[in-house]
Ligand SMILES: Cc1cc2nc3c(=O)[nH]c(=O)nc-3n(C[C@H](O)[C@H](O)[C@H](O)COP(=O)(O)O)c2cc1C
Ligand code: SF4
């Protein structure tokens with residue numbers, strides 16, 4: 001396979017495309033509301049209308065407006081249909097012949113869509129994730145080719161450092177710096193791992209990327225492997241995502257067949273193979289050292305760092321671990337250049353971020369916006385405000401490791417620095433809207449129960465501390481506590497934060513500290 | 528009756544066959560110890576849950592102490608050491624589902640059919656479990672009923688679905 005052949009595959013795919021494409025969402029959210037039947041009926045309707053020459057029905061990845069699925073969009077016109085039922089199919093096809101629509105149309109010009117800036121999700125909802133040809137037709141795998149033939153590993157890393165990309169798995173560590181560290185390590189054997197554990201409850205960005213555009217992640221990993229000098233990679237993915245696992249397996253097989261993965265990629269001396277490792281339901285395995293233990297087939301207990309995985313990771317070898325979304329950003333950065341990427345976002349947080357917008361908000365779904373978009377724009381303009389006419393009380397980010405943004409801080413721009421100032425974190429990208437019907441002590445209790453159950457038990461501060469904090473929160477919630485208990489709770493928070501071994505314990509107190517900071521009166525009311 | 532006999536024989540051979548399928552899976556992983564989690568997934572898929580027999584078999588084949596196999600099997604929530612019911616109801620208790628009233632779903636099941644998370648009805652018909660976000664937050668509250676993801680669940684519907692699985 002060389003560049004010419006790659007381009008030809010893309011051209012052939014583009015030439016075979018029909019004039020009108022009916023996109024039918026085929027990601028997990030819409031499948032659960034019967035989108036497969038919708039697709040079958042659409043195909044029948046196209047045939048019955050005798051339009052097969054000019055119209056095709058394509059199953060595509062996430063179309064983002066998950067709360068109103070199943071979604072169907074007719075391209076190139078862009079007409080969007082929501083909550084489509086199989087019996088709407090005939091009407092959707094009839095519209096192509098100039099009849100009135102009876103199916104429920106959506107507004108593709110709503111800020112929910114127009115405020116988005118798709119980089120990671122540029123192909124999501126547009127291409128069939130199970131066809132490598134469609135990814136190639138969208139320009140896919142050309143960046144990998146260019147990297148192998150036109151750039152040295154150092155040049156790739158320099159470009160990435162220049163782009164300002166920071167890790168999307170939570171901590172926001174500069175990706176270029178991480179790659180440079182692994183690249184500098186001596187040693188024959190190095191590994192690249194993609195963290196697809198996505199453990200934060202309320203977050204489904206990585207799932208959507210993997211289900212909608214798996215090749216993009218493989219390409220990002222391959223570019224990384226080239227840059228750091230690795231020849232073997234793993235994707236560690238949670239078992240709760242069977243469709244994503246299936247699509248990754250298919251994607252790996254297709255790429256291998258074309259000589260884009262495996263040995264002598266694009267007939268160059270560069271080899272890189274990818275294996276999938278499926279998790280088994282342990283939140284702590286998202287932590288990088290625990291994840292490595294799990295890939296090795298062991299209990300997922302974290303270990304102290306240093307040494308960092310970059311120095312000593314999988315089987316003691318230098319290992320690069322990045323999140324799914326981090327890898328999904330790589331191909332566009334190579335294609336468009338670091339300058340382009342750093343022109344998006346804020347001073348210290350570059351590029352876009354994908355968020356899963358959920359909770360008590362009218363429009364739930366997946367959004368990708370430039371860093372620096374305000375919480376208000378996300379929740380009120382894009383999300384349409386609180387469902388059922390309530391008012392926003394707080395917005396939770398960062399899951400069990402994060403905290404709340406109170407309603408009066410909604411004008412805060414979303415980036416790593418501003419969220420940290422508010423006492424929360426960007427996390428992996430879950431944004432959960434909380435309205436005035438939800439008690440904040442209950443929210444804190446909910447997260448503490450989570451941490452208590454997910455603590456791996458290796459170190460005492462976290463194992464015992466989360467249990468004690470949970471008990472105090474439960475006591476407060478059931479109005480059996482006194483004021484001294486709140487002091488005790490705060491003291492425990494600081495102890496667990498400072499003494500725990502890994503990020504789970506260190507950040508477990510965050511939801512409590514954050515709700516105490518902004519909603520102390522709700523605690524006091526229960527005393 | 529003849530059919531009973533046949534059944535019994537079948538059961539026996541089905542049992543053997545299952546170990547055979549497991550052995551093949553282990554072979555495919557070239558008896559590598561680091562494939563333990565993959566192998567346990569496969570074993571659970573074949574047997575429905577990880578009974579002691581199965582854990583012993585895996586330990587022997589991978590040449591590792593039973594304690595290590597057991598340690599891994601108990602560490603991960605998805606591995607089941609007890610048999611599951613005929614039907615499984617997994618209610619998502621992730622944040623997005625929680626704020627959309629997932630606890631109401633559990634409450635109605637506890638109150639009406641006396642079923643709590645982690646339990647199976649005495650007749651072995653229905654198992655109830657909870658999950659930590661199944662990635663369907665856009666259609667919260669979500670459940671996985673017999674392997675199928677279902678969105679926007681309401682208490683009365685879930686209760687009815689459970690009741691439909693139980694004998695009247
Ligand atoms: C308890 C805990 C859970 C984590 N879960 C995840 C996860 O689900 N996905 C992820 O990408 N990173 C997770 N992380 C962060 C990883 O340890 C690691 O920093 C990340 O994968 C690095 O990738 P990045 O630099 O691309 O962000 C978790 C960290 C902790 C402490
Ligand atoms: S902080 Fe908690 S999760 Fe992390 S190692 Fe200690 S006990 Fe395990």
Ligand code: FES
Nearest residue numbers: 619621624663664
């Ligand atoms: S919180 Fe229930 S599906 Fe994510």
